[in-house]
Every structure is written in C-alpha cells, then in structure tokens.
Amino acid sequence: MTTRRSFLVTGVALGATTILPTATLAQEDGSNTFETDAGQITVHPLQHASFVMETPAGVIYVDPVGEASIYEGLPDPDLILITHEHGDHYSAETLQAVTAGQTQIVTNPAVYDMLPSELQSKAQQVANGETLDVSGLEIEAVPAYNTTEGRLDYHPEGRDNGYLFEIGGRRIYVAGDTEDTEEMRALEDIFLAFIPMNLPYTMDVQQAADAVAAFQPTYVYPYHYRGEGEGTQDPQQLADLVGETDAETEVLMGDWYEPGEL
Known part of the structure; x- marks a missing residue:
C-alpha cells in the first residue's frame, strides 16, 4: 500500500499543533484515530472518494475503486x-x-441492479430516506444530488446516496x-463528516463551507x-x-x- 501523509487543520493554519481530546494527529501511515464510547475509529484516506474505517462495529470500506494493491495491508x-x-x-x-467471506455490501438501488450475481448475493439496497440494519448497525441513506442549474444531470435527485450511521455514540456522515x-444542512450532532467539492460534479468550496457552517x-x-482545471477546489481555502x-x-x-493524480 502506498504510504500517505495527512495533517490536521485547527482553525486556519496548517501548522497548528493543538491536540484535541477526541482525535489524534495523523499517524505515519496517513490515518487519524478518533475516540468513541465503544472504542477507537481509525480512518485511512486512500484516494479521491475511497477510504477505509476500522471501527468497533467492524471494518468499513467506502466506495472502493482502483487497484487492489491500494488496499493491501488493511483488514x-x-x-x-x-x-x-x-x-x-x-x-x-x-x-x-x-470482498471477503464475511463482507456485506450496502448500495443505492441503481448500483444494486448492476452488481454481478456473486456480489449481489452479499448486498442490500437502500433508497433515499430509508434506514437499513446491517448486523446491528443502522445505516440511513441521505439523499445526494445536484441542485445547481447545469449540473442536475450529474447526480439527479432520488438516485444516489450519502450515508449516516452511529458508532459508539459518534454520528458519521459520508x-x-x-x-x-x-x-x-439539516443534519444534527455529526461528529465526523466527509464532504466532496469539485466542479462541475459536486460543489465549490464556498458551498462546502456554507454547508459545514450550517450543520457544524x-x-x-x-x-x-x-477535477479538471478550475474544477479543483482548495481544501486549505x-x-x-x-x-x-x-x-x-x-478541518x-x-x-x-x-x-x-486526477
């Protein structure tokens, strides 16, 4: 697996060294660890929209794509x-x-219909606004869609999912x-969120900041x-x-x- 570094922004400056009581600064392998009532959650950013979370409720992969070697060394x-x-x-x-023998898969209905039969047998589908129980973990499908004229066809309302779930008293939003x-914007009590921002497919940095300020x-x-050219948004901004x-x-x-890359 490629070694990656990450860093914590506290407030504005990248060089800040304040250590927060509920999260570690990034480890050598690029991960961050967060405390919960049930144990630790460790987040491994991998690429673009793919990441892995080791949690007390099990190991969760989110939107895994790319070479299998990216996931080597992870459970x-x-x-x-x-x-x-x-x-x-x-x-x-x-x-x-x-996918391993014990793996369960949760998808939106459109992807469920695309899955090869051997993967579909491990999968459950959940539509916008629905909640699914997976081995005791309740997962809510939060609508994910474009709202700006000219972008509506990229992610039409009603098709794609975000996900909301709680582990050890910590609510996590993907x-x-x-x-x-x-x-x-209406979300409440979110501990950890993953927010996209590139154009024209998702939102620009100002929209992302406004959303973060709304649900905090x-x-x-x-x-x-x-993204391509001006589509890339600056996480420091x-x-x-x-x-x-x-x-x-x-942040x-x-x-x-x-x-x-990309």
Missing part, C-alpha cells in the same frame, strides 16, 4: 458502502478483489457526490476535490472559510491524491 471489510454508480465510486472489479442540499460537524474531511464562521469544526486533510 478485510465487514461492510462496504457504495454511494452511486460513477466509476470513481463503483468498480465491480475492485469489489470482487476486496456525503457521496452532492451539493449543499437541504438534507445536508465536529470534524470534516474534504475529499473528492480534484475550505479551512480558511470555515475558520471565519461560528462553526467549531476542525482534517488526508492525502487523497498522489502527485499528478
């Missing part, structure tokens, strides 16, 4: 969450490579590909932020903008990209 998934069908979020080939929807997660990872609001949110940076 096998107990659960895989797939937000939608685009190639930077769904790859049947990658799923077949990383946004998937979306703009700053009413459903996102304790921690937020900007991810899925590289997000930290700066959030720092100018009343939100007591810490976490992961090494989602290798140099020259």
Whole structure:
C-alpha cells in the first residue's frame, strides 16, 4: 500500500499543533484515530472518494475503486458502502478483489441492479430516506444530488446516496457526490463528516463551507476535490472559510491524491 501523509487543520493554519481530546494527529501511515464510547475509529484516506474505517462495529470500506494493491495491508471489510454508480465510486472489479467471506455490501438501488450475481448475493439496497440494519448497525441513506442549474444531470435527485450511521455514540456522515442540499444542512450532532467539492460534479468550496457552517460537524474531511482545471477546489481555502464562521469544526486533510493524480 502506498504510504500517505495527512495533517490536521485547527482553525486556519496548517501548522497548528493543538491536540484535541477526541482525535489524534495523523499517524505515519496517513490515518487519524478518533475516540468513541465503544472504542477507537481509525480512518485511512486512500484516494479521491475511497477510504477505509476500522471501527468497533467492524471494518468499513467506502466506495472502493482502483487497484487492489491500494488496499493491501488493511483488514478485510465487514461492510462496504457504495454511494452511486460513477466509476470513481463503483468498480465491480475492485469489489470482487476486496470482498471477503464475511463482507456485506450496502448500495443505492441503481448500483444494486448492476452488481454481478456473486456480489449481489452479499448486498442490500437502500433508497433515499430509508434506514437499513446491517448486523446491528443502522445505516440511513441521505439523499445526494445536484441542485445547481447545469449540473442536475450529474447526480439527479432520488438516485444516489450519502450515508449516516452511529458508532459508539459518534454520528458519521459520508456525503457521496452532492451539493449543499437541504438534507445536508439539516443534519444534527455529526461528529465526523466527509464532504466532496469539485466542479462541475459536486460543489465549490464556498458551498462546502456554507454547508459545514450550517450543520457544524465536529470534524470534516474534504475529499473528492480534484477535477479538471478550475474544477479543483482548495481544501486549505475550505479551512480558511470555515475558520471565519461560528462553526467549531476542525478541518482534517488526508492525502487523497498522489502527485499528478486526477
């Protein structure tokens, strides 16, 4: 597995060294660890929109794509969450490579219908607004869609999922590909959030900052932020903008990209 570094932004400056009581600064392998009532959650940013979480409820892979070597050295998934069908979020080939005997898969209905039969037998589908119980973990499908004229066809309303679940008293929100929807802004008591921001497919950095200021997660990872040309959004700018609001949110940076990638 490629070694990656990440860093914690506290307020505005990247060089801040304040150690927070509920999270560690990034480890040598690029992960961050968070305390919960049930034990630790460790987040491994991998690439673009793909990451792994080791949790007291099991190992969770989110939108695994790319070469299987990216996942070497990480434990096998107990659960895989797939937000939608685009190639930077769904790859049947990658799923077949990383899925283990005990793995359960949760997808939106569109991806469920695309799954090869051997993967579909391990999968459950959940639509916007529905909640699914997977081995005692309740997973809510939060609508993920575009709202800006000219972007509506990328992620039409009603098709794609974000995911909301709680582990050890910590509510975690994975946004998937979306703009700053009413459903996102209405979220409450979010401990850890993953927010996309690239154009034209999701939202720009100002939209992302406005959304964070609205629902005020304790921690937020900007991810899925590289695009073509001006479509790329600056995660440091997000930290700066959030720092100018009343939100007591810490912006976490992961090494989602290798140099020259995407």
